[in-house]
Each structure stands twice: as structure tokens, then as C-alpha cells.
Amino acid sequence: MKGIMLTLLIPLVLWAASNPFEDQTEHASEPWSNRCLERVEIVNKLSADLLFASSAYCIQEEKYDQAADLYLTATAYGYFDSLRVADKSARGVLDTLKVTYFSPLDAKKRDRFAQVLRDKLDHLASTCRFLESLGKPNYMPRYMIEAAQNPLSQKSPNGLVPNYNAKALWDETRLEYLRCR
Template sequence: MKNLLIITLLMFGMNQINAQNVISIEADGNLESPNPLVCVDLSAVTNGNNPADILNGMKKCIEIKQYEKAAKLFAIAGVYGKYDTFRVKDKSAHQALLVLQMNIFENISDSEKNSLMEYLEKELKAGSSKLNETCQAIQKVGVPKYYPKYMIQHGIQAFVEKDGNGLIEKFDSLASWKLALKEYLHCGE
């Protein structure tokens, strides 16, 4: 009888847990990809593509097993995301790149993850000629020219502060670009 009572209470509790609704509130433009890419060479990326656009292309590359292209797209998306953390005022928004990356990785198989990791290690190894080539190709694409709405709208300030554009005033674009290349990819080391 005691076991029956415990099982009944557990079943009732499980039904209550299952009956609860999860509500997700997002600001318009959160993690937005206005110009999603397909699987392209790094040279086809423009400085108008934000990290969400680029990571969409990376996902397409993974789907067709073009891991070398995927690794290079991962690299430029990371540099652009790092650059955006320097220019977006709201620190709570800075995890936007990580969330975008997690969204990609949660939908790929372990085999695909392992293959991609092999290429990332090979293409982005510190001090390697492959990394140097990737750094030069990213520098040719150039400093981001898009407005980082995907990141700004990801932070808490998108809900509480409606004034301003979300960017740091008197931002040093060139110095931040060099720092993003160095900190994210170790370019020039």
C-alpha cells in the first residue's frame, strides 16, 4: 500500500511538471541571420556577413562533409564575434557567438563533430602555415561593416534600454580588429 501511494504521488507530480509551459522571450533580431550563407569558400564571405550568417554556411559545409571550408568559416565567424564583443556595450549580449555555435553543434552527429575538430586542429594550429593563410584571407575580407543586431538584441539591454544604438562610443575599430585577430586566432604570432 505504501508503495502504491508513493507511485501515485510520483505520477501526480510528473503530470504537474509536464503540464508546465516554458516561455521563452526574445528580442526582435536576437541571433538574427539576415544574409545566411551556404557552404562557401572563405573568399566568398563579405564583411557584411555577420557571424550568424557565416555559421549557417558552416553548418551547410558540415552537412556535405566539406570540413576544411567549415573550419575556415568557423574561424572568421569567431573573429567577427570577438570583434563585436569589443564594440557592443551590453556585456550580457557577448555570449551571442557561443549560443550560435552551440545551436550548430547540438544538431550534428558525434562523427561530424569529430571530423570538424580534426580540421579545426589542422587548419587553425597556432604558428602553422595553414593558420597564417586563414588569417591573411580573413584580413582580405576585412573589418566587419554590418550592424551587430544579432548580438545587441541578445542582451538584457534590448529589453530595458531603448535609447542608443547599443554600441560603444568612441570605438577604435582598427585596434579592435587587430586584437580580435590576435585573441581569437592568434594571427601574427
């Protein structure tokens, strides 16, 4: 009986260990990022770098509405991360990610995406409701910490602002940065 239980549990344990959505940090270099995520697949454990990468895949596939949803979520999560990472020199990584993922794309596709994004920005209510339901990021922003000039210090051994108020930062991101009402 023990042998059968182990045989049944080992694949489950291996799956759980490899499940990207169970990890605290998602990276754009992982295989599950090499596709255009549907809006229903976006969860608050996916970091801004992964969301930007997925947005670029959507643009490549001409799925501009999905690309805009991912881009706006990535932008909100990136802003939140910039508030909670102690070394403010790391903020520049967001621009680097945008250049890395979007500049290689076909200019016509980028222009079409920009048009869809402008339309979404003119009508933010749906995005704001989505971000409200999604909730604040729930991952360690390693992509940003690793980009910092002084990522770890005695004052911030994990790279984050000590005792930051996640709720207040998320409210600032949505209400002040995105101007959700």
C-alpha cells in the same frame, strides 16, 4: 523612351533592394544562408551568425575545410562584435549560436570537423592572411545587440560602444585573440 528606361531599371532596382550583400546586416534566417558558402563568397558584410550557420551546412555536406574557414571567420567576427557591443551580457550569444547550429549535427561529422579545425588552428598563417584581406566586419551586429539584457541605453542608443576604434578592435581580434603574426 521613359517607359523603356523604367522597364529596364525596375528589375535592377528590385534586385539591388533584395541583394543580401548590399544590406548592412545579414541574418542567419535569410534564404541565402541555407548553404555552404565558398571562401571566395565570404565578405565582411556577413555577420557571425550567418557565417556559423553556413559552417554548419558545410559540415553537413562534409566540406570540412570550408566549414573551418567559415567557423574561424565567424569566431573572429563574433569576438570583434563582443568588443564593440556596449552591453557585455550579449557575449553569450556566441556560445548559443554554436550550440544551435552544431549540436544537431552527426557526431562523426562534428568529430571530423574538429580534427580539421585543430589542424587549421595549428597552422593559422593562411587564416590570418585571409582575415587581413577580408577586413574588419562591416555590419551592425544586431544578432548580438538583440541578445543583450539592456540592448539600448542613453549612453549607447544604437547598442554599440560610443566612438569605438574599429581599427584597434580589429587589430586586437587578429593579433591578441587569434595570435596572428
